[in-house]
Amino acid sequence: MKINNLTTVRSIFRFLVLMGLMLQMNPLVMAATTDVPVYVDFAEQPGYLPLVEGANTIPIVQGENEAEAVVWAIDQLRQDFEKVTGVKSTAAHNEVPKGSKTLLLIGTLGQNPLIDQLVKQKKIDVSAIHGQWEASLTQTIDNPLPGIEKALLIVGSDRRGTIYGIYELSKQMGVSPWYWWADVPIEQHSAVYARSIRAISRPKVKYRGIFLNDEAPALSGWAKEKFGGFNHEFYKHVFELILRLKGNYLWPAMWGSAFYDDDPENAIWADRMGVVMGTSHHEPLTRAHDEWRRYGEGPWDYQKNEENLRNFWRDGIRRMGARESLVTIGMRGDGDEPMSEENNIQLLERIVNDQRKIIGKETGKAAKETPQLWALYKEVQDYYDRGMRVPDDVTLLLCDDNWGNIRKLPDLTAKKRSGGYGIYYHFDYVGGPRNSKWINVSQVQRVWEQMNLAYQYGVDQIWIVNVGDLKPMEYPISFFLDMAWNPDQFKASNLLQHTEAWCAQQFGEQYAKESARLINTYTKYNHRVTPELLDENTYSLQHYGEFEQVVMDYRNLLIDAMRLYYILPQQYRDAFDELVLFPINACSNLYEMYYAVAKNKYFASKNDEQANYWADKVKACFERDSILTVHYNKDIANGKWSHMMDQVRIGYKIWQEPRKSTMPHVSYLPTMKPMPKIFMEVKGYVSMEAENYDVSSGGGGVSWTVIPDLGKTLSGVTTSPVTKAPDEQVYLEYKVDVRTTGEAKLVVLTSPTLNFNENKGLRYAVSIDGGAEQEVNINGHYRGELGEWQAKRIIETATTHLIEKPGLHTLRIRPLDPGIVFQKILLDMGGLKPSYLGPPQSEYKRSD
Structure with missing residues (x-):
């Protein structure tokens, strides 16, 4: 293609630059969370729709008959606008505010007359979401209604489809789903714009949720202190988090707690906010484990107490009513324990059959019209492997081994089940060999590998994960629910990008x-x-x-x-x-x-x-x-x-x-009398910190003082008082074990003390094995010149000695003047390399 127009070239260049900036700001749009591309910006560009600009906000128009859950989410969006910009958007029902040229039109198909009008007029195409589960359309449109120049539409196929579209906008404005649960700050902007967009979003896994388990003492203690317990004020935060993460399903806290019984408002708020409720793998027909302790009569044993158990379960389904739920069926032993050996497959099949009769009778519709699951957890999988079956509409909830390793997957050649398959996974576990419940130990690489395995084998009906106390598992929760939304967006090479x-x-x-x-x-x-x-x-x-x-x-x-x-x-x-x-x-x-x-x-x-x-x-x-x-x-x-x-x-x-x-x-x-420290020759040298002497001798009122951390390595050693000259009784001795004989150089590293004593210098004497002493003046040559040697922060002096035989030798260093500070002593047998620090201290062994 030949381009001659300079303006066109510049436009293309600006477009490419803009796209580059978009990619820099959003390194993994598709793999981060959803299938909606970035459409929110904070800087104006031609064709952008202003959502907030200065003190002006785009009005939100919703349907008058919209589901309560959608109304709740729209109110959250209005608050999110305020968190980001300081300005809260206005809301209207079924009509365009007077004088408005732009709109944010939100609603569920069939619940917002203005959206339905646009569909009827064929101004928007909703065929891709109509009748779909939790699907949404996000689209900008020009001249949708009389007097309206531009609008942003968020349209859901059902109430959660609309909610997810709303929270996607919030997230793209910079409101993290974890803003409350992890105190993530919200960056402030003076303006918010929407780019032109048309995006369809829908989940690949139907039910996507978390299980609050093992919640004592952490989550329970926190909830009691902050909310008075696991009540609806607590759960409202949990529900909001799940929905902002595009989940839809919850197994609530259950050890000593009962979701429906502790606070009747809990279930009302779950439905009010749009969350599907369930109970854990061992809590049939919506009854919490602790409710049997509170209200049950007789043993938790169907052979011995069938009537009381049926009444108990019947009350659970009555209480559930028409609220959206996923009902657990089957039975385990009391307290999530295996059932006794005498309980056989025929009994369990009868239990399931009786439970489904209860569901049908109490809901007034066929049992298959109420979503159900049967969890093949621990020994229950053995029953399945030995031939136990449940009706085809029941979802088989397969499980991991509590440590993130999936135990069983569907046979790819088997006939498809109408109820499909699910996975119960664990980030947290109470059980052998020891609990795992304190902190996050889940590698998303392993989570991806196992859940991708499950998805590729057709497990797409339920993904539920045990998150314990919720709080320490923030990132793996996000990853799990992001993957549940669209497993196809992930592969081994982009996990770190997520x-x-x-x-x-x-x-x-x-x-x-x-x-x-x-x-x-x-x-x-x-x-x-x-x-x-x-x-x-x-x-x-x-x-x-x-x-x-x-x-x-x-x-x-x-x-x-x-x-x-x-x-x-x-x-x-x-x-x-x-x-x-x-x-x-x-x-x-x-x-x-x-x-x-x-x-x-x-x-x-x-x-x-x-x-x-x-x-x-x-x-x-x-x-x-x-x-x-x-x-x-x-x-x-x-x-x-x-x-x-x-x-x-x-x-x-x-x-x-x-x-x-x-x-x-x-x-x-017990502290014993110090044994001799013997330093071993290593690689042709012996290296000793001055403070690691074998013997320190004082006399005449002079003693030795170690100055911790002075100098280049460990410390410094000097005499005290510094005004008194040491006599012949003041010295340090070191034991060395050498294997090399011949001429050796004894290097002494001292602090760079100057010759403050009228330029006489500071002196020491050295000897080996009681032989003749050699006297060294470390700084007698100094006359006040500002040379480079002071910058080394060390004075290095050396003497030469003859080592005639291998084995143990004694080095003695005797100060002749006060004020000298010894740092390190090195015996070079030919292997020492120059260094201002000196080599690491040699290994020493205790004398036997």
Whole structure:
């Protein structure tokens, strides 16, 4: 194509530049969350539709008969406009506000007369969403109605289709779904614009949800303090999060709790906001496990107590009414335990048949018209494998092994089921070999690999994941629900891009890549072994320094996380602490503690007093764990998340948690008389820190003082008082074990003290094995010139000695003047390389 028009060329160039900026700002539009491309901008361009401009906002027009859930979401959108711009949009019903030239038209097909009018007039094509499950159309349109120049339409095939379109706009304006649950700040803008767009969005998996499980003491303690318990004020935040993440399904908290019974408003608000309710795999016909404890009569045994159980379940379906629910059927033992051996397949099939009769009778319609699931959890899968079957309309909920590994998938050659298949997955688990419930240990790479496997085998009816207390699992929850919306958008090569896009949403583009690397790396480390399973025996001290390496891995990651924390703008730090820094900090400390336990045991077994040092380290790390917990609970977001980090992770002896953390056992050895330190020759030299002498001798009122951290390496050693000259009784001795004989150079590194004593200089004498002393003046040559040698921050002097035989030798250094500070002593047998620091200290062994 030949282009001659310069204006056209410039227009194309501007377009390409704009597209480049769009891609920079949104590195993974498709793989980040949805199938809706970016259409929100904060800078005006020709053809853009202003949504907010200065004090003016686009009016929102909704249908008068719109579902309550859509009305709720529209009100949230109006608040989101205010969060972003400081200006709250106006709302109208069924009519165009007078004088308006633009509109934001929102509604569900059949519920907004203006939208239905546009469909009838064929001004918009809704064929792609009509009759579809949770589908939405987002489109800008010119001259849709008399007097209206331009409008943005958000049209849903049903109430959640509309809701997802609304929350997609909120997200693109910069309101993270985690704005409340993770304190993600909302960037302010003076204007918001919509680009021209037409996008169809619909989910690939029908029911997509989370299960709040194992919620004591963390989630339950927090909810009780902040809301008075698991009531509708608590659940409204959960429902909103699920919908903003484009989920639709919830199994509520159940250990000691009962969603329908604790607060009757809970179920009303679930329906009011548009969330499908269910109950966990072992809670049939909407009845919570704890309700049987409260109201049940007789044993939880269908053979012995059939009538009472049927009445119990019947009340659950009556209470459910017409509200949108996914009903669990089947039966396990009381408290999520296996049923007794005498309960056979025929009995379970009869139970399911009786439950479906209850469903049909109480709903007044065929049982198959009420969505149901049967969870093949643990031993229930064995019943299925031995031939137990349920009606074809029931969804078979397949399960993982509680650790993220899917146990069973459909036979690709089998006849299709009308109820299809689902997956119950775990990010959190209570059970053997030990609980996994404190912190995020889920690698999204593994989640993708397993859930992609499930999807490719036709599992697309239900995806539900156990998230425990919810709060520590923010990123994997987002990933799981994003993948459930459209599994096809993910592949092995773009998983990190999703993490980066998610981090950009929480912390901004500038910090996204490094934040994503930190999350990606810490979950990889946690996937090696869960914190509850970690102990002093997990890694080897002896095998290639394995334990030290994993400790260093986490320590280095923590350094990087702390660096980024202090670079981040202040408003992002709470969110970053919750989502990135705290998990790394707390887990790094845990690794440090168990490494110290291993070192303590090792040195105690050798009867080495170094065991005491490592015992003190264990205590310090154990205390730090408590301090970090208090920080999360009380400091982050001004105490908003009190109790949320109360899960115990230290002190496990069996699968279940102890009631409180207990410090690992350590051994202290009695302090003994110091044994000689003998430094070994390594690679042709011996290197010793001055403070690691074997003998320090004082006399005449002069003693030795160690100055910690002085100098280039460990410390400095000098005589005291500094006004008194040492006599012959003042010296330091070092034991060295050498294998090389011949001429050796003894190098002494001292601090760069000047010759303050009228230029006489500071002197010391050295000898080996009691032989003749050699006297050295370290700075007698100095006459006040400002040369380069002072910048080295060290004075290096040397003497030459003859080592006639291998073995043990004694080096003596005797100061002749006060004020000299020794830092390091090196015996060079021909292997020493020049360095202002000197080589690392040689290994030393205790004398037997």
